[in-house]
Amino acid sequence: MNKDVKVIKVKNLCKKFGDFTANNNLSFEVSKGEIFGFLGANGAGKTTAIKILCGLSYPTSGEISVAGFDVYKQREQLKRNIGYMSQKFSLYEDLTVFENIRFYGGIYGLSKEVIHRKADDLLKKLDLQHARNKRISSLPLGWKQKLAFSVAIFHDPEIVFLDEPTGGVDPVTRRQFWDLIYEASREGITIFVTTHYMDEAEYCDRVSIMVDGKIEALDTPAKLKEDFNAVDMDQVFLALARTATNVE
Numbered sequence: 531m532n533k534d535v536k537v538i539k540v541k542n543l544c545k546k547f548g549d550f551t552a553n554n555n556l557s558f559e560v561s562k563g564e565i566f567g568f569l570g571a572n573g574a575g576k577t578t579a580i581k582i583l584c585g586l587s588y589p590t591s592g593e594i595s596v597a598g599f600d601v602y603k604q605r606e607q608l609k610r611n612i613g614y615m616s617q618k619f620s621l622y623e624d625l626t627v628f629e630n631i632r633f634y635g636g637i638y639g640l641s642k643e644v645i646h647r648k649a650d651d652l653l654k655k656l657d658l659q660h661a662r663n664k665r666i667s668s669l670p671l672g673w674k675q676k677l678a679f680s681v682a683i684f685h686d687p688e689i690v691f692l693d694e695p696t697g698g699v700d701p702v703t704r705r706q707f708w709d710l711i712y713e714a715s716r717e718g719i720t721i722f723v724t725t726h727y728m729d730e731a732e733y734c735d736r737v738s739i740m741v742d743g744k745i746e747a748l749d750t751p752a753k754l755k756e757d758f759n760a761v762d763m764d765q766v767f768l769a770l771a772r773t774a775t776n777v778e
């Protein structure tokens with residue numbers, strides 16, 4: 531990780547839907563190659579913030595740049611320099627493995643030659659050569675997710691946004707998925723990930739925890755555990771949720 535290079539800069543981000551404030555004055559920075567966990571209970575405001583960081587929705591106010599691009603004025607450049615994967619939006623089930631790779635590679639403007647070369651390398655790395663011409667719908671969920679992640683970074687983006695990428699898969703497959711995340715991070719890709727699995731929160735370099743639209747804690751998992759006198763991230767998370775309930 532290169533701590534000097536900040537690839538995400540967020541200052542006083544607010545997002546309102548009418549009278550309701552979904553993101554309340556968020557400020558944070560993410561370094562190049564960092565694995566940044568973006569946690570919060572259901573409805574805390576994570577997806578709202580991710581949509582803004584991906585250039586899909588405008589903030590109500592705040593200064594935000596992603597991969598060096600302004601989220602108000604440079605949305606198209608921003609989108610070309612990021613990758614995105616979620617549990618819901620992922621690969622086309624009716625297309626084959628290779629057709630999906632070719633489709634996404636084409637969207638990002640990669641040439642036919644580059645797509646073929648990189649697809650060969652990718653399928654070899656994932657040990658999925660035999661599945662090249664199989665429809666996505668016929669693959670196990672764990673393979674789909676690894677493939678979806680690899681496709682999301684196929685165009686070598688600066689940052690990849692992962693919105694609950696491992697929902698519904700078993701712990702062993704999730705661990706393998708995280709090996710791919712570590713590898714991408716070592717290659718300099720910044721990882722911005724949301725998850726409801728607290729063991730995954732432990733794998734992050736830093737974690738922010740949002741409660742009711744506000745970031746209530748942000749640090750390394752080790753420091754958060756120390757601050758909250760907790761044995762694991764589950765306890766940290768619960769302590770914050772409890773504080774929020776008491777305030778109400």
Ligand SMILES: Nc1ncnc2c1ncn2[C@@H]1O[C@H](COP(=O)(O)OP(=O)(O)OP(=O)(O)O)[C@@H](O)[C@H]1O
Nearest residue numbers: 547550551552570571572573574575576577578579
């Ligand atoms: N377009 C919208 N109009 C009005 N309210 C919205 C809109 N989008 C989101 N919200 C509200 O903003 C709050 C935050 O939603 P958001 O989807 O960002 O939460 P989340 O942390 O991603 O939750 P989850 O973990 O369930 O995905 C919720 O109360 C939601 O109902």
